[in-house]
Amino acid sequence: MSDHIKIDKEFIEQLQLLVDQGDxxxxxxxxxxxHPADIAEILDVVNLEEAKFIFRRLTDELASDVIxxxxxxxxxxxxxxFSAKEIAEQIDNMDSDDAAxxxxxxxxxxxxxxxxxxxxxxxxxxxxxxxxxxENTAGAWMATEFIAVKDDWNVTQCISELRKxxxxxxxxxxxxxxxxxxxxxxxxxxxxxxxxKDNDLVKDLYMTDVIxxxxxxxxxxxxxxxxxxxxxxIPVVSDDNLLLGRITIDDIVDVMEDEAVKDYQMASxxxxxxxxxxxxxxxxxxxxxxxxxxxxxxxxxxxxxxxFEHQLxxxxxxxxxxxxxxxxxxxxxxxxxAIIVQSLATNSIDMGNTYTKLLKEFxxxxxxxxxxxxxxxxxxxxxxxxxxxGTTVSISLMAVIIFAGLFGTLVPLVLHKRxxxxxxxxxxxxxxxxxxxxxxxxxxIGYVIYF
Amino acid sequence: MSDHIKIDKEFIEQLQLLVDQGDxxxxxxxxxxxHPADIAEILDVVNLEEAKFIFRRLTDELASDVIxxxxxxxxxxxxxxFSAKEIAEQIDNMDSDDAAxxxxxxxxxxxxxxxxxxxxxxxxxxxxxxxxxxENTAGAWMATEFIAVKDDWNVTQCISELRKxxxxxxxxxxxxxxxxxxxxxxxxxxxxxxxxKDNDLVKDLYMTDVIxxxxxxxxxxxxxxxxxxxxxxIPVVSDDNLLLGRITIDDIVDVMEDEAVKDYQMASxxxxxxxxxxxxxxxxxxxxxxxxxxxxxxxxxxxxxxxFEHQLxxxxxxxxxxxxxxxxxxxxxxxxxAIIVQSLATNSIDMGNTYTKLLKEFxxxxxxxxxxxxxxxxxxxxxxxxxxxGTTVSISLMAVIIFAGLFGTLVPLVLHKRxxxxxxxxxxxxxxxxxxxxxxxxxxIGYVIYF
Numbered sequence: 001m002s003d004h005i006k007i008d009k010e011f012i013e014q015l016q017l018l019v020d021q022g023d024x025x026x027x028x029x030x031x032x033x034x035h036p037a038d039i040a041e042i043l044d045v046v047n048l049e050e051a052k053f054i055f056r057r058l059t060d061e062l063a064s065d066v067i068x069x070x071x072x073x074x075x076x077x078x079x080x081x082f083s084a085k086e087i088a089e090q091i092d093n094m095d096s097d098d099a100a101x102x103x104x105x106x107x108x109x110x111x112x113x114x115x116x117x118x119x120x121x122x123x124x125x126x127x128x129x130x131x132x133x134x135e136n137t138a139g140a141w142m143a144t145e146f147i148a149v150k151d152d153w154n155v156t157q158c159i160s161e162l163r164k165x166x167x168x169x170x171x172x173x174x175x176x177x178x179x180x181x182x183x184x185x186x187x188x189x190x191x192x193x194x195x196x197k198d199n200d201l202v203k204d205l206y207m208t209d210v211i212x213x214x215x216x217x218x219x220x221x222x223x224x225x226x227x228x229x230x231x232x233x234i235p236v237v238s239d240d241n242l243l244l245g246r247i248t249i250d251d252i253v254d255v256m257e258d259e260a261v262k263d264y265q266m267a268s269x270x271x272x273x274x275x276x277x278x279x280x281x282x283x284x285x286x287x288x289x290x291x292x293x294x295x296x297x298x299x300x301x302x303x304x305x306x307x308f309e310h311q312l313x314x315x316x317x318x319x320x321x322x323x324x325x326x327x328x329x330x331x332x333x334x335x336x337x338a339i340i341v342q343s344l345a346t347n348s349i350d351m352g353n354t355y356t357k358l359l360k361e362f363x364x365x366x367x368x369x370x371x372x373x374x375x376x377x378x379x380x381x382x383x384x385x386x387x388x389x390g391t392t393v394s395i396s397l398m399a400v401i402i403f404a405g406l407f408g409t410l411v412p413l414v415l416h417k418r419x420x421x422x423x424x425x426x427x428x429x430x431x432x433x434x435x436x437x438x439x440x441x442x443x444x445i446g447y448v449i450y451f
Numbered sequence: 452m453s454d455h456i457k458i459d460k461e462f463i464e465q466l467q468l469l470v471d472q473g474d475x476x477x478x479x480x481x482x483x484x485x486h487p488a489d490i491a492e493i494l495d496v497v498n499l500e501e502a503k504f505i506f507r508r509l510t511d512e513l514a515s516d517v518i519x520x521x522x523x524x525x526x527x528x529x530x531x532x533f534s535a536k537e538i539a540e541q542i543d544n545m546d547s548d549d550a551a552x553x554x555x556x557x558x559x560x561x562x563x564x565x566x567x568x569x570x571x572x573x574x575x576x577x578x579x580x581x582x583x584x585x586e587n588t589a590g591a592w593m594a595t596e597f598i599a600v601k602d603d604w605n606v607t608q609c610i611s612e613l614r615k616x617x618x619x620x621x622x623x624x625x626x627x628x629x630x631x632x633x634x635x636x637x638x639x640x641x642x643x644x645x646x647x648k649d650n651d652l653v654k655d656l657y658m659t660d661v662i663x664x665x666x667x668x669x670x671x672x673x674x675x676x677x678x679x680x681x682x683x684x685i686p687v688v689s690d691d692n693l694l695l696g697r698i699t700i701d702d703i704v705d706v707m708e709d710e711a712v713k714d715y716q717m718a719s720x721x722x723x724x725x726x727x728x729x730x731x732x733x734x735x736x737x738x739x740x741x742x743x744x745x746x747x748x749x750x751x752x753x754x755x756x757x758x759f760e761h762q763l764x765x766x767x768x769x770x771x772x773x774x775x776x777x778x779x780x781x782x783x784x785x786x787x788x789a790i791i792v793q794s795l796a797t798n799s800i801d802m803g804n805t806y807t808k809l810l811k812e813f814x815x816x817x818x819x820x821x822x823x824x825x826x827x828x829x830x831x832x833x834x835x836x837x838x839x840x841g842t843t844v845s846i847s848l849m850a851v852i853i854f855a856g857l858f859g860t861l862v863p864l865v866l867h868k869r870x871x872x873x874x875x876x877x878x879x880x881x882x883x884x885x886x887x888x889x890x891x892x893x894x895x896i897g898y899v900i901y902f
Binding site: 166259291305325339 | 460484488489492519610613614622623628640641642644645646660661663678679680681683700701703704707708710711712714715716718719720721725726727728731734738739741742743745746748749752753756757760763764765767768770771772773774775776778779781782783785786788789790791793794797798801803810811814815818819822823826827830834852877883884886888890
């Protein structure tokens with residue numbers, strides 16, 4: 001970052017010292033030329049009193065930008081200190097989508113009061129309409145700021161309209177073309193406008209081949225399209241193809257990150273989106289549910305082993321490999337479900353069917369199972385010279401790996417068909433199920449071999 | 452997608468039928484107006500012969516765009532069928548960064564031959580220099596196509612230069628300003644150029660506050676900056692601040708996705724980047740190593756239990772809760788390490804130290820441990836009326852949860868300090884370690900309580 005001040009621990013400690021000394025002048029000098037995202041990052045990590053002190057040194061415009069960039073949790077605490085009127089003033093400087101997001105985070109009773117005090121009534125109207133869209137739809141993510149021109153205009157008219165509209169639109173990217181009924185009919189780039197002659201017509205500039213999304217489309221589908229077609233902005237239209245707004249790539253980057261974090265946490269047994277700097281209580285709440293699932297699994301496992309208490313009393317060496325069988329079932333199950341979950345999330349065309357997927361997993365499990373079974377057989381033979389135990393463990397391991405692989409493949413596919421998030425299958429849920437079934441398989445095979 | 456043909460299984464089967472019938476005309480009509488990304492998606496799923504047949508119906512320009520969009524594995528097979536000269540012709544239509552990527556994938560002996568046959572020698576030079584940058588640096592990801600103007604030019608000069616350069620640059624976004632020594636000194640938007648008068652000077656248009664990255668910067672750091680500052684393009688400079696290229700957001704989206712997939716697979720016990728449509732062999736190769744780690748863990752677990760064979764012979768009921776102890780240690784370890792891995796990946800300022808992180812995890816583990824211990828105590832008491840067993844399991848569970856939490860927190864932090872990818876800690880590695888230690892804790896506590 002050539003021109004940028006590096007925001008590190010040291011810089012923040014300097015700033016905290018200035019806050020302690022109440023040195024308004026020096027703080028103002030330090031922050032006035034900083035990027036809003038950098039200032040927000042600082043406010044995210046200092047304590048609330050320090051954050052307020054620094055925030056009060058910002059100009060109005062900068063203050064709004066910083067609020068948009070703040071971490072959601074910090075913003076919540078922060079905005080409590082502001083009256084509805086003060087928030088409405090900040091909102092006036094924001095893009096409609098950011099404004100709608102921020103108002104949605106406020107307590108219900110404050111929301112109405114903020115909206116009613118926004119000076120620009122058209123803006124207030126846009127915000128209210130954005131807030132009405134269902135969460136995770138294109139409508140909820142779009143901004144109503146975009147540049148649109150009519151198809152019968154010429155370049156001079158376009159540029160003069162652009163001057164008017166461009167004040168509200170920080171990044172233009174593309175210019176949308178609408179007909180008299182406000183339907184989206186095409187688009188063109190700023191570049192082509194720059195190279196056109198003053199009396200060229202929009203008609204002759206624009207491309208009709210526009211990729212747009214419906215306002216009710218799921219935002220993850222929108223993200224897939226923007227990724228696939230390398231778009232930086234996508235227009236959002238109604239069922240009648242009326243141009244309603246646009247979604248820009250910076251929002252999609254956030255959607256992708258959220259999605260990745262969600263899948264990763266699900267695979268790690270964490271049930272809500274948390275961050276390491278959340279409170280102990282918030283983190284515990286996200287972790288305890290999955291641990292309880294694991295606990296129930298463990299109790300079921302105990303019941304299964306209890307059924308074979310007699311067998312275990314006679315051949316206590318069978319207990320040695322309980323952890324191995326349980327762990328391998330879990331590992332294989334998570335591996336196979338992770339591959340399915342990932343393929344469901346990224347592939348847009350699915351040529352295979354459930355049967356071919358299971359068959360493929362069967363092949364993989366067969367190879368992995370053989371490798372592991374042979375290895376464990378020779379290890380047990382080498383260490384304990386116990387052929388019976390070696391045979392029992394290696395046959396069971398083979399069976400468990402095959403079962404866990406097929407089960408891990410099937411569960412996310414079934415969840416997906418029932419419109420449940422398949423990522424659910426990668427948590428301790430599948431590990432636990434495989435543990436229990438794996439133990440049953442192990443002791444049954446042991447029973448057959450030993451008796 | 453309003454105007455777009457939906458690419459689904461049915462559409463592809465129709466196309467396959469046309470290939471079977473050798474109906475070149477109809478195929479050409481179907482694909483000529485399609486987006487290259489859509490065509491690539493089709494070629495990714497049909498078989499090689501069908502793909503080649505369809506590919507030969509494309510115009511030169513379209514063919515190059517499709518090659519860029521193909522899945523890497525498919526492209527590799529595909530390009531084998533082309534001579535170096537044919538590949539060089541395709542490369543001529545590509546952006547330098549795409550061209551460099553694609554040539555890098557070729558066998559070494561073919562690489563030189565392709566580069567030497569590229570007609571545009573300047574382009575060949577750019578590509579060769581891009582290929583020299585180390586993998587995962589900004590240099591390896593940048594394109595050398597960008598728009599740069601001199602600070603002493605006026606708007607008319609700018610626009611005429613832009614016309615020349617813009618042919619090579621599909622998306623302009625921003626115009627960079629360089630001085631006589633080619634050092635980056637500023638930038639301005641196309642929008643501001645559109646609104647400027649013909650004899651305005653670049654000097655009066657541009658902003659000096661440019662966020663740039665060094666050519667040797669790690670691409671993940673570049674991604675963090677672009678995300679943080681909501682950039683669609685970032686200029687890449689040398690140590691002397693010479694403008695060398697730019698990285699656009701579509702590449703960063705790919706970087707983010709790769710990173711997310713890698714972390715997710717690591718957490719799921721998969722050691723290499725694989726997709727569900729990879730060969731059975733490739734998938735097995737990515738899964739078997741972690742299973743072997745699990746196997747070794749299981750054997751170590753068996754050794755631990757073996758140490759307590761006598762104890763187990765006397766109190767076989769202790770075996771019932773082996774899976775519970777092992778599973779809970781694994782679950783807690785993965786949870787705590789996942790939180791650290793994620794925080795290391797996303798937080799740019801780290802205010803805490805290892806000690807405070809461990810202390811926080813200790814608090815969380817204490818609460819989770821208490822909840823689980825109390826629950827299991829009453830469950831065992833309720834089902835088996837066995838106070839001794841209940842006490843042993845619940846105390847052990849508490850100890851295991853605390854140990855696993857602290858261990859799961861510490862391992863990724865240590866790996867990170869030693870510049871090893873901390874995500875490694877979330878795989879079966881940590882589960883396995885916790886299994887073994889957990890069993891040791893369980894039997895030792897059992898020993899103390901029973902004897």
